[in-house]
Amino acid sequence: MVSAEVLVTSPGRNFVTLRLRTEDGVVGFGDATVNGRELAVASYLGDHVVPLLIGRDAHAIEDTWQYLYRGAYWRRGPITMAAIAAVDTALWDIKAKLAGLPLYQLLGGRSRRGCLAYGHASGRDIPELFDSIRAHLDQGYRALRIQTGIPGLDSVYGVAASANSAVGNGGSTARYDHEPARRSPAPAEEEWDTRAYLRHAPRVFEAVRNEFGPELPLLHDAHHRLTPIQAARLGKDLEPYDLFWLEDVTPAENTAVLRRVREHTTTPLAIGEVFNTIWDYRALFEEQLIDYVRSPVTHAGGITALRRILDYASVYQIKSGVHGPTDISPVGLAAALHLGIAVANFGIQEYMKHSAATDQVFRPAYRFSEGLLNPGDGPGLGVDYDDEAATAHPYTPAYLPVNRLKLDGSLHDW
Ligand code: EZ4
Ligand code: CO
Numbered sequence: 001m002v003s004a005e006v007l008v009t010s011p012g013r014n015f016v017t018l019r020l021r022t023e024d025g026v027v028g029f030g031d032a033t034v035n036g037r038e039l040a041v042a043s044y045l046g047d048h049v050v051p052l053l054i055g056r057d058a059h060a061i062e063d064t065w066q067y068l069y070r071g072a073y074w075r076r077g078p079i080t081m082a083a084i085a086a087v088d089t090a091l092w093d094i095k096a097k098l099a100g101l102p103l104y105q106l107l108g109g110r111s112r113r114g115c116l117a118y119g120h121a122s123g124r125d126i127p128e129l130f131d132s133i134r135a136h137l138d139q140g141y142r143a144l145r146i147q148t149g150i151p152g153l154d155s156v157y158g159v160a161a162s163a164n165s166a167v168g169n170g171g172s173t174a175r176y177d178h179e180p181a182r183r184s185p186a187p188a189e190e191e192w193d194t195r196a197y198l199r200h201a202p203r204v205f206e207a208v209r210n211e212f213g214p215e216l217p218l219l220h221d222a223h224h225r226l227t228p229i230q231a232a233r234l235g236k237d238l239e240p241y242d243l244f245w246l247e248d249v250t251p252a253e254n255t256a257v258l259r260r261v262r263e264h265t266t267t268p269l270a271i272g273e274v275f276n277t278i279w280d281y282r283a284l285f286e287e288q289l290i291d292y293v294r295s296p297v298t299h300a301g302g303i304t305a306l307r308r309i310l311d312y313a314s315v316y317q318i319k320s321g322v323h324g325p326t327d328i329s330p331v332g333l334a335a336a337l338h339l340g341i342a343v344a345n346f347g348i349q350e351y352m353k354h355s356a357a358t359d360q361v362f363r364p365a366y367r368f369s370e371g372l373l374n375p376g377d378g379p380g381l382g383v384d385y386d387d388e389a390a391t392a393h394p395y396t397p398a399y400l401p402v403n404r405l406k407l408d409g410s411l412h413d414w
Contacts, residue, residue, distance in 0.1 A: 001058055004050040006032075006042050009390035011357035013181060014038045014398055015329040017385060018045055018086035020094060022058045028093035029383055030086030031298045031332035034078055035181055036399045044083045053087065061091045065304050081276040081301045088302025089335045089381070097380040103335075104375060107307065107342035114372025115340040117324075117351035118143035118219055118244075122159045125149060126207050133212060142371030143217035143244060143348060146208060150200050155190045157223060157401055181327065187399035191406040194225065198234060205241035217244040217348075219270075224248045224413045225403070228257040235265030244348070245270040245292050245321065251413050255280070258289040270294050273323040277301065278309045285316045292321030292347050298332035299323070303339055310343050319347030326352050330362035334383050337366050337375035349373055361389045 007017040016038050018030040032041045049068065056064060068084045069075060096103040104110060119141040123129030129148050136144055147158035182188050201220070208218060220243060226234060231249035238246060247270040250257050258269065270292035275281065276299055284290045293313050300306045310320055320343065322336040333351075340346045351373060354362075363384040365376030376382035403412045 001053045001056055004045075004053045006046040006050065007385060007387075007390060008038065008042055008395045009361055009393050010396050010398075011361045011389070011393040012355040013326060013358070014395055015358075015361075016042050016045075016082075016086075017329060017331055018090050019385060020053065020058065020087070020090040022094060026058075026094050026097050028058075028090035028097070029331045029381060029385060030089035030091075030093070030302070031329040031335070032082045032086035033298060033327055033329050033332065034082050035327035036187075037079065038395065041079050041082045044079050045086065049083055049087065058091055058094050061088065061095065061304060064088070064091060065302065069301070076277050076279070078274070078276050078299060081305075082299055085298050085300065085302040085305070085332075088304050089297060089331065092303045092335070093381040093383075100379050102375060102377050102379065103303075103338040103381055104342045107303070107339060110341050111344060112341060112346065114369070114374045115337055115346060115349040116143060116371060117141070117349045117368060117373045118145055118217070120145050120147070120158075120352055122147040123149070124159060126204065129204070129208070130211060133208065137216075140368070140370050143219065145219040145221060145350075146204065147221065148200070148204050150193065150196050152196055153191050153193060153406060155188075155401075156192075157190055157403065158221060181398040181400050183396050183398040185397050188401040190401045190403050192225065192403050192412045193406045194230060197225070198230060198237070201234060202237040202241070205238055205243070209241050214242065218242075219244045219247065219348075221247040222249045224251045224274075226250055228260040231257075231261045232264035235261060235267040235269075238267050239265060243267050247271070247294065248273065252280075255284055255289070258284065259287065262289050268292065270321045273299070275300070278305065278312060281309060281312070285313055285318060288316050288318075290318060292319055294321055294323050296323040296328050296332055297335040297339065298328050303335055306336075306339060307343070310339070310345055314343075314345040317345075319345045320349075321347045322349050324350035324352060326354050326358070330354055330358065330364040330366075331381065331383050334364055334366055334375055334381045337373055338381065340373075341375060357389075357393065361386050361393070 003021040016032040121132040121144040268291035272294035365382030
């Protein structure tokens with residue numbers, strides 16, 4: 001590499017991108033965005049990784065990965081692994097461009113017509129949720145995550161301000177563009193009541209099944225908020241509504257508790273959006289405690305590392321369900337699509353459409369059509385970086401909300 005630049009831009013929300021350039025002028029991109037901690041990873045890259053890359057062979061992807069992982073001494077962690085991910089993704093982009101092939105061809109070629117994507121349907125109440133589901137179905141979505149407000153609670157994470165704002169990518173999308181991070185010097189505060197949630201969630205899914213029938217794959221995210229026994233109860237209560245998955249039922253640190261959840265329910269489980277290495281999955285895979293892997297390329301250490309995680313998962317009939325909120329940049333999403341089109345154990349891809357401003361900066365080649373995402377067939381990842389468009393959007397602090405119990409204001413799991 002002759003140059004490595006860390007690019008920070010904020011077209012509606014913050015993104016950290018690494019741009020590598022070879023001596024022949026071939027350019028590769030990697031996503032290093034860690035929502036709410038963007039400048040930490042920008043410093044990790046700029047201060048500690050960029051100087052190591054200049055003069056290295058851009059073809060040596062595996063060796064570079066090992067060098068940055070083992071060589072740092074301080075292994076793992078979200079900042080380190082996002083930085084490694086960005087380097088790894090940019091090197092794959094370069095290699096594919098040099099080969100003149102779309103990246104998925106280097107990962108084994110196409111295994112399917114496209115990556116089944118799920119969108120985010122949400123509403124403050126059930127009628128608003130139904131409008132959001134209909135709007136998504138009109139746009140071609142064939143699988144949907146369902147989140148709603150909870151009676152008695154003012155604001156709940158994952159629910160867009162209006163049904164329409166959850167779908168569009170222009171117009172009045174203030175909340176959507178920032179969702180789930182809001183631009184402010186400190187996090188917003190939201191409120192929570194687990195008992196109210198546990199009473200309400202099964203009613204929501206019952207209403208959705210009654211209205212939309214048995215076919216539509218439905219997903220739900222519990223955002224790490226439950227104890228093991230509450231999670232077991234929710235899984236059990238949702239069984240009649242045949243969920244595609246129930247996500248992040250308990251906090252991610254203590255994965256052994258999923259044994260308890262699994263004993264009680266056949267609702268499929270997904271976890272891993274805040275994991276960062278293959279080690280986080282080891283016990284979950286070997287004891288077959290989950291059904292879907294949520295890690296994105298961006299937070300798992302890159303294409304090299306996520307490929308390894310998914311191959312390991314495949315031994316246990318566990319599939320991919322890659323995290324795809326708007327804080328994964330178009331570079332990170334494109335990387336997921338190249339991997340998803342190629343691996344045997346692809347499951348589903350989260351798709352929370354970026355804003356028009358974001359797409360003007362990154363100019364992604366991927367397309368959504370009839371419920372499937374496709375990465376495009378040009379060489380490399382199929383993303384670009386428009387420096388002029390990017391410069392118009394300087395970094396602005398933005399944070400995920402924090403969550404406090406309605407009962408007494410104590411801080412609850414996120
Ligand atoms: O909260 O992307 O499944 N998706 C999610 C996301 C995450 C954010 C964290 O940065 O839970 O909305
Ligand atoms: Co989630």
